[in-house]
Amino acid sequence: MxxxxxxxxxxxxxTLLAILFILFxxxxxxxxxxxxxxxxxxAQKILLYAKYGLDQPFFIKFFNYVxxxxxxxxxxxxxxxxxxxxGDMIASxxxxxxxxxxxxxxxxxxxxxxxxxxxxxxxxxxIDTITVMISTLGVSVPSYVFALGLAYxxxxxxxxxxxxxxxxxxxxxxxxxxxxxxxxxIANVARFTRSEMIxxxxxxxIRLVQSKxxxxxxxxxxxxxxxxxxxxxxxxGPLMVGLLTGSMVVEKIFAIxxxxxxxVNAIQMNDYNVVIAIAFVYSSLYIFTxxxxxxxxxxxxxxxxxAKGGS
Amino acid sequence: xxNLRLLVIMALVLALFTGCSSxxxxxxxxxxxxxxxxxxxxxxxxxxxxxxxxxxxxxIAINSCIVGLTELDASGVVQPxxxxxxxxxxxDDGSTVYTFHxxxxxxxNGEMVxxxxxxxxxxxxxxxATASQYNFIIETITLKNASAVVAGELxxxxxxxxxxxxxxxxxxxxxxVNFFLGLMAFPTFFPLNQEFFEAQGDQYALSPANLxxxxxxxxxxxxxxxxxxxxxxxxxxxxxxxxxDGLNFRFINDTQSAMLEFESGNLDYxxxxxxxxxxxxxxxxxxxxxxxxxxxxxxxxADESIDSVNLRKAISLVIDRDSIAxxxxxxxxxxxxxxxxxxxxxxxxxxxxxxxxxxxxSTDVEQAKALWEAAKVDLGVDTLEIxxxxxxxxxxxxxxxxxxxxxxxxxxxxxxxxxxxPKKSRLELMRNGDxxxxxxxxGPDYADPQTYLDLFLSFNNNAGYDxxxxxxxxxxxxxxxxxxxxxxxxxxxxxxERILLENDxxxxxxxxxxxxxxxxxxxQGIELHSVGIDSFKRVTLD
Numbered sequence: 018m019x020x021x022x023x024x025x026x027x028x029x030x031x032t033l034l035a036i037l038f039i040l041f042x043x044x045x046x047x048x049x050x051x052x053x054x055x056x057x058x059x060a061q062k063i064l065l066y067a068k069y070g071l072d073q074p075f076f077i078k079f080f081n082y083v084x085x086x087x088x089x090x091x092x093x094x095x096x097x098x099x100x101x102x103x104g105d106m107i108a109s110x111x112x113x114x115x116x117x118x119x120x121x122x123x124x125x126x127x128x129x130x131x132x133x134x135x136x137x138x139x140x141x142x143x144i145d146t147i148t149v150m151i152s153t154l155g156v157s158v159p160s161y162v163f164a165l166g167l168a169y170x171x172x173x174x175x176x177x178x179x180x181x182x183x184x185x186x187x188x189x190x191x192x193x194x195x196x197x198x199x200x201x202x203i204a205n206v207a208r209f210t211r212s213e214m215i216x217x218x219x220x221x222x223i224r225l226v227q228s229k230x231x232x233x234x235x236x237x238x239x240x241x242x243x244x245x246x247x248x249x250x251x252x253x254g255p256l257m258v259g260l261l262t263g264s265m266v267v268e269k270i271f272a273i274x275x276x277x278x279x280x281v282n283a284i285q286m287n288d289y290n291v292v293i294a295i296a297f298v299y300s301s302l303y304i305f306t307x308x309x310x311x312x313x314x315x316x317x318x319x320x321x322x323x324a325k326g327g328s
Numbered sequence: 329x330x331n332l333r334l335l336v337i338m339a340l341v342l343a344l345f346t347g348c349s350s351x352x353x354x355x356x357x358x359x360x361x362x363x364x365x366x367x368x369x370x371x372x373x374x375x376x377x378x379x380x381x382x383x384x385x386x387x388i389a390i391n392s393c394i395v396g397l398t399e400l401d402a403s404g405v406v407q408p409x410x411x412x413x414x415x416x417x418x419x420d421d422g423s424t425v426y427t428f429h430x431x432x433x434x435x436x437n438g439e440m441v442x443x444x445x446x447x448x449x450x451x452x453x454x455x456x457a458t459a460s461q462y463n464f465i466i467e468t469i470t471l472k473n474a475s476a477v478v479a480g481e482l483x484x485x486x487x488x489x490x491x492x493x494x495x496x497x498x499x500x501x502x503x504x505v506n507f508f509l510g511l512m513a514f515p516t517f518f519p520l521n522q523e524f525f526e527a528q529g530d531q532y533a534l535s536p537a538n539l540x541x542x543x544x545x546x547x548x549x550x551x552x553x554x555x556x557x558x559x560x561x562x563x564x565x566x567x568x569x570x571x572x573d574g575l576n577f578r579f580i581n582d583t584q585s586a587m588l589e590f591e592s593g594n595l596d597y598x599x600x601x602x603x604x605x606x607x608x609x610x611x612x613x614x615x616x617x618x619x620x621x622x623x624x625x626x627x628x629x630a631d632e633s634i635d636s637v638n639l640r641k642a643i644s645l646v647i648d649r650d651s652i653a654x655x656x657x658x659x660x661x662x663x664x665x666x667x668x669x670x671x672x673x674x675x676x677x678x679x680x681x682x683x684x685x686x687x688x689x690s691t692d693v694e695q696a697k698a699l700w701e702a703a704k705v706d707l708g709v710d711t712l713e714i715x716x717x718x719x720x721x722x723x724x725x726x727x728x729x730x731x732x733x734x735x736x737x738x739x740x741x742x743x744x745x746x747x748x749x750p751k752k753s754r755l756e757l758m759r760n761g762d763x764x765x766x767x768x769x770x771g772p773d774y775a776d777p778q779t780y781l782d783l784f785l786s787f788n789n790n791a792g793y794d795x796x797x798x799x800x801x802x803x804x805x806x807x808x809x810x811x812x813x814x815x816x817x818x819x820x821x822x823x824x825e826r827i828l829l830e831n832d833x834x835x836x837x838x839x840x841x842x843x844x845x846x847x848x849x850x851x852q853g854i855e856l857h858s859v860g861i862d863s864f865k866r867v868t869l870d
Contacts, residue, residue: 050756057461060479064459098552099375101534106552165584173588180588181580184554272580274553282372282581287752 025311029304034083036300040293041079051095051287069095071289082293092290097282103294107276111298113182114268114275118260120195125202126253132203133210134237140215148207155204161266164197168270182273194271198264202256209252213245247314254310258303363572363869365851367597368586372579373556376547377533378515379453379460384861385577390515391861392558392575395543397428397446397497397512402855402866404775406509410441410519410542411497414509422812423472424504428497433565435521436541443491445519451477451484452520462516465773469511470502470807503811507673507776513860514774544570544865554579571853571868587846596848602659602723605844613846616660620772620858621841622669622780623727625716625765626758629834630792634714634764639703640833643765644689645696646738647731653839656726660842665689666825667784668777669840671858676814681777685822688829689837693738700739711741717758718767719751727838728767761790769841775859777821778806784828784835793834798827 052065066072070081085092091103098106136148172180172193179190217223218241226240265277276295283291375381378390397411408414411428418424433441452458454466454477466474472488488500501508511517521540528538536547544567545558559574561567578595580586586598587608600608608614625643629635649663662670665687673681704710718728725748732744744765749757758766772779781802786794804810805820828834847854850870855863 050752052461058464061459061461061463064456065461068457068459097372097374099377099380100530101552109551110553168585168588173592176592180585180592181578181594182554184551269581270585272554272578272582272585274551274579278581279553285750285752 021315022312025308029308032304033297033300037083037086037293037297038079040296041075041082044289044293045075047287051289069093086297091294094288094291096286096288097279097291103290106279106291107294107298110274110276110279113273114261114264114277117191117194117198117264117267117273117275118257120191121198121260122202122253122257124195125199125256126206128199129203129206130210130242130249132207134214134242136207136211137214137218138237145211148211152204152208152211155200156208158200159266160197160201161270163200164194164267164270167193167197180271182271190271194264194267194273197267197270198260202253202260205252205256206249209249210245213248214241217241217245250310250313254306258299258306261299261302362574364574364576365572365597365864365867365869366576366578366595367864368580368589368595368599369577370579370581370583370586370599372553373550373577375533376539376550378518378520379449379458379462380533381515382461387515387861388864389547389556389558389577390518391543392864393539393541393543393545393547393561394515394518395433396515396518398509399513400510400855400857400860400863402853404857404860406513409513411512418504418812422503422809424501424508426499426501426508427492428499430495430497431565433542434563435524436546436561436563437521437524438563439521439524439540440494441519441521441542442494443497444494445521446497447487447489447491448522448525449518449520450489451487452525453516454478454487455484456480460516465511465514465516468773469505469508472500472502503807506814507774507778510860511774515861545575548574570865575864590846590848593848596851597854598846600659600844600846602657602844605658608844608846611846612849615845615847615856617843617845617856618660618662618671618858619841619843620669620672621769622664622667623767623769623838623841624664624667625731625836625838626763626768626791627835628761628764628766628791630761631764633707634712636703636706637833638699638706639712640836642696642699642703642739642742643735644833644836645692645699646734647836647838648691648734649689649839652727652730653842656730657723657839657842659844661839662842663689664837664839666829667835667837668780668821668825669772669858672772672779673775673777673859675818677818681818681821684818685825688825696738700742704741711743713743713745715745715747715764716767717747717749717754717763717765719754720748721751724767731767731838759790761792767838772859777825778802781821781824781828782806791834793832795827795832795834798824798832801827 050071052062063072070078073081082092089104091107093099094101094103094106132148132151136145139145168180171177178192179186180193181190182194183190223236223241226236231240261277264275265281267273268275268278269281276298279291280295282288283295369385371383371385373389374383374386376386376390378394381387381390395409397409398406399409401407410430410433412431413429415427416424417427428443430441430443435441450466450471453460453463454474456478463478467478473482473486474488476482477484477487490498492498519542524540525532531538533539536550539547541547541561542564544561544564546561548557548559550556555576555578557574557576560570560572564570580589583598583601583604586595587600587604589595590598627634627640653661653663665682666685666689668681668685670680670682675681675684677684704712716728716732718724728746728748732746735742735744747763754766754768757763758768770780770783782788784793784798785802786796786799801820801824805817805824810816810820829837851867852870853867855866857863
């Protein structure tokens with residue numbers, strides 16, 4: 018198991034370095050620059066490039082960046098919050114986005130699992146039909162539609178929860194965005210749980226357990242759900258990362274100072290250091306989540322870690 | 329055993345996530361009795377360093393808490409601020425010396441605001457090491473030696489600004505610049521206390537504690553990406569004029585959400601985007617304004633395949649600009665009459681420039697068709713495809729598509745290929761001369777036609793426009809002998825605009841930007857300026 022984990026971690030780190038290089042290369046060839054306001058003269062541009070080291074050759078810039086990054090220095094913002102340390106900007110925003118993502122994934126998985134299990138048990142009844150309808154809607158309607166609907170009806174008309182994110186009422190004001198974000202997870206998890214459970218419930222070993230007279234709830238939770246979980250864990254990992262990136266629009270609507278809205282701003286304003294740092298953070302999160310999923314696989318299903326080299 | 333391991337990993341993951349989420353700043357507590365104005369901003373606060381800031385939001389924020397020599401009143405007229413009074417002396421060589429007498433004002437650390445604070449601030453502004461994106465403005469006022477200092481040829485100490493004593497500031501300009509006093513109300517020219525600045529190191533202006541204030545408000549809190557707020561400054565030397573307790577700015581990127589918050593009574597000021605104007609036009613809170621931004625089609629005359637004055641005139645004549653303003657933008661924008669916008673500058677006759685200057689832009693489809701026939705001969709073609717570059721905003725896209733349809737329906741054989749780019753990329757392409765037609769804009773730096781006419785000097789434009797007569801006319805009016813005679817200068821500026829638009833049709837003015845706002849009816853006294861910085865200083869609340 019230890020060797021398996023170590024190997025996974027090494028591959029992850031190499032992947033990150035490669036991603037960083039590609040990001041740098043892409044920004045190098047992206048049209049525009051952080052300093053090309055219509056008011057700027059050529060001489061000023063040269064001054065600014067020199068001040069921030071943007072006039073250096075590509076490989077020197079890359080080397081400088083990576084060697085600073087290792088010490089935790091992600092450079093400064095050129096346009097969004099001029100001369101702010103990018104590391105600080107991300108450090109204050111990332112927890113908000115992650116917290117929302119975790120709330121949404123927890124709520125979404127729980128409701129999704131419940132819906133999926135109920136639908137599978139009551140297969141081919143009206144409950145099943147409603148669940149399938151909810152799943153289809155949730156997958157196909159984009160989250161900003163739910164976000165706008167929630168903001169208008171629950172936030173404005175009913176006035177139950179704040180519409181805009183409020184630092185001093187962090188929980189209350191996170192309710193609407195969490196709901197908006199969780200819809201996609203609910204739908205996906207419900208769909209997968211339902212089909213996996215139907216498969217498992219129809220299998221021979223379940224019939225065996227049934228014939229041994231095990232109680233129904235025990236049969237479902239202990240025997241059926243456990244085996245249905247493996248494919249579901251596979252979906253939840255990418256869903257979590259999907260939530261972080263997909264929260265961009267929801268963050269915009271609820272004015273949440275998270276990392277998604279910062280990313281959109283940074284790309285629009287050519288704020289190089291912010292773009293690279295956030296893209297790097299996203300990649301790290303993705304790779305980290307995949308790593309966790311891989312390890313969880315190994316735990317849930319021993320065949321995987323044995324097949325992938327040693328225990 | 330396996331379950332235990334799973335639990336441990338889950339616990340670790342949770343700890344990792346929650347461990348970094350406990351540092352959310354507090355704030356946003358609402359004191360029901362405080363007279364506070366809540367303002368939505370759709371752009372985050374970029375910088376509180378007045379030499380580094382370049383955008384409207386930053387300038388409004390700086391202008392709320394730091395003041396300069398003069399200020400603009402509600403109607404845009406220059407009034408004394410830190411300078412109680414001033415003397416002007418005109419020298420025979422054309423140079424002009426302003427001597428300012430400062431009022432007794434204090435910084436928020438108790439220090440007096442002195443003439444040295446201005447000298448230090450302007451030296452820092454001009455110093456190439458600061459790399460200020462707005463340092464051109466010190467050259468615009470023709471401050472003595474400014475160009476040489478900005479270029480690094482002279483040390484900042486050689487600038488034409490000095491402190492005669494703690495309360496007297498002397499400024500030497502190469503020319504009698506008549507918009508000079510108005511520019512002294514612009515944040516780039518505000519003072520800076522050297523001792524405080526140097527004590528902050530590279531942290532200057534990055535948080536409310538790293539700034540000094542001498543204005544109506546002091547900054548209380550600044551949460552990047554979320555909000556920034558100000559409270560009344562009891563030590564402001566005109567504190568009795570300030571009728572409210574504070575200003576809260578909330579960064580909201582989505583105007584629909586901002587409007588829900590406005591309707592809930594939590595916001596007093598929201599800038600509307602074009603698509604929402606229709607919904608709120610009849611609301612008592614709806615306010616329309618004219619802005620200084622003038623949008624125009626830049627024609628790349630360096631591109632020989634389209635270099636025909638008849639072609640440019642034909643294109644200009646088919647565009648129904650009133651229709652663009654009334655049916656497409658619907659936000660208070662107006663059709664352009666020339667390259668100099670309305671409400672920009674008042675002449676020596678006391679009238680708005682556009683009132684006495686002719687209208688150089690019109691619509692005449694029949695004449696356009698004849699000119700297009702002539703253009704075909706000029707260029708030796710029967711049909712022509714021309715590329716129109718614009719930025720990827722809703723408004724620019726709609727205007728570009730309208731111009732395309734006007735040209736293609738009226739001028740047979742002329743087709744327009746649309747090219748959409750993000751703003752920064754559009755600017756880059758235009759800067760490199762890599763375009764044919766470009767839909768672009770210019771916002772005024774100061775209240776004078778020169779801020780627009782300078783753009784098209786042969787050494788300033790990237791469109792290849794090079795007319796020695798135009799250059800000579802503009803330079804004579806702005807830096808020659810004529811610059812000393814306000815009336816002759818004014819007429820010469822009009823002549824320059826005539827050469828640019830009527831003779832050469834080098835650019836095609838389209839429209840002047842309007843803006844639509846929602847301002848809560850409990851708020852009075854917000855000062856909207858088409859040139860200069862909108863001000864919330866003299867706001868009163870019911």
